[in-house]
Amino acid sequence: xxxxxxxxxxxxxxxxxxxxxxxxxxxxxxxxxxxxxxxxxxxxxxxxxxxxxxxxxxxxxxxxxxxxxxxxxxxxxxxxxxxxxxxxxxxxxxxxxxxxxxxxxxxxxxxxxxxxxxxxxxxxxxxxxxxxxxxxxxxxxxxxxxxxxxxxxxxxxxxxxxxxxxxxxxxxxxxxxxxxxxxx
Amino acid sequence: xxxxxxxxxxxxxxxxxxxxxxxxxxxxxxxxxxxxxxxxxxxxxxxxxxxxxxxxxxxxxxxxxxxxxxxxxxxxxxxxxxxxxxxxxxxxxxxxxxxxxxxxxxxxxxxxxxxxxxxxxxxxxxxxxxxxxxxxxxxxxxxxxxxxxxxxxxxxxxxxxxxxxxxxxxxxxxxxxxxxxxxxxxxxxxxxxxxxxxxxxxxxxxxxxxxxxx
Numbered sequence: 227x228x229x230x231x232x233x234x235x236x237x238x239x240x241x242x243x244x245x246x247x248x249x250x251x252x253x254x255x256x257x258x259x260x261x262x263x264x265x266x267x268x269x270x271x272x273x274x275x276x277x278x279x280x281x282x283x284x285x286x287x288x289x290x291x292x293x294x295x296x297x298x299x300x301x302x303x304x305x306x307x308x309x310x311x312x313x314x315x316x317x318x319x320x321x322x323x324x325x326x327x328x329x330x331x332x333x334x335x336x337x338x339x340x341x342x343x344x345x346x347x348x349x350x351x352x353x354x355x356x357x358x359x360x361x362x363x364x365x366x367x368x369x370x371x372x373x374x375x376x377x378x379x380x381x382x383x384x385x386x387x388x389x390x391x392x393x394x395x396x397x398x399x400x401x402x403x404x405x406x407x408x409x410x
Numbered sequence: 411x412x413x414x415x416x417x418x419x420x421x422x423x424x425x426x427x428x429x430x431x432x433x434x435x436x437x438x439x440x441x442x443x444x445x446x447x448x449x450x451x452x453x454x455x456x457x458x459x460x461x462x463x464x465x466x467x468x469x470x471x472x473x474x475x476x477x478x479x480x481x482x483x484x485x486x487x488x489x490x491x492x493x494x495x496x497x498x499x500x501x502x503x504x505x506x507x508x509x510x511x512x513x514x515x516x517x518x519x520x521x522x523x524x525x526x527x528x529x530x531x532x533x534x535x536x537x538x539x540x541x542x543x544x545x546x547x548x549x550x551x552x553x554x555x556x557x558x559x560x561x562x563x564x565x566x567x568x569x570x571x572x573x574x575x576x577x578x579x580x581x582x583x584x585x586x587x588x589x590x591x592x593x594x595x596x597x598x599x600x601x602x603x604x605x606x607x608x609x610x611x612x613x614x615x616x617x618x619x620x621x622x623x624x
Contacts, residue, residue, distance in 0.1 A: 244426035253417040280416050285624060287420045289563040291427040292493040305495025305565045345412055352411040370423040377424060395423065403624035 235299040276348040282310045355405045363398030366391040439558035443551020447585040455589045469593045477583035484576035491570040492562040516599035534597040544605025551578030563623045571617020579606030
């Protein structure tokens, strides 16, 4: 499994240096690992799996600065997944949280047998939540992250400064994660 | 929204981050805590009047060096505790070893002293002031550490809160040592350590409430 560890780590380090293609690879491979992780732990609630995968991907993005390059990557990734899982189970029912094995750090084989793709639809629609954000967050995310404009182009189009666009994307995605948490 | 669409959304635009930003946040918070504690001590308490003579005494430096060493170990604990899945075994061990050492030294000194002198060695003359001053001086640093931690992602909020409180408390103790005229190790082992423990306890209590993230 060191192959997965090494590959994910390599991709995230490239992504943090600004490589968008490596970042797609990191998030895609992570989503496969996360889907297997949540599916195994939420056997009784299969409909929740894709919601949690998406919520965790958003958390990986918002917290990507907290990974320390000298640490192993998979414990970091699964710690975020476990945090999201426990949080979600608590929100649904306090009793269900007890059933989660808290200490299983398992960068395990699940990601190899998993064959499904990210074409899965979550029950919760992030776009709907996104469209409800205030303009100073929604516009920068829509222009930079969805339409693919550069920060300078987005700033011009939205009538905002470039730094306001950057801050808007950053804070907006954090706010989106908070809204996701409230919505369940 | 399909997961593939979310991934391409997250991965588009500028995605670079400074990998040192997390450590920098914590370092700035500790530095700010030190600065605020120092200003508060100078404004409200003042340095000990005999400081020019005191700097020639080893105990003056010991009282300064011990909390500073503890602050370094606590910083080494808070950095991993601020990150998902982080472990800080060696740093916690170092903190424990330092406390053990100071208590051992205190026990040896007390055992060697005449029975009638022991109570005075522990109580000194300023025990209550020491305890409350260190705890109060640690509060701005504790607030700064928590602000820094709220931009990070601790998965064990009690431990993260303890580590943050230990940083703030040990910094406050080092600053208070510039004011305090007590020179007995047993006093230090009892009251400085208790003063540092209070913010750590407070950190443990408020950690789970304040350190949620998404």
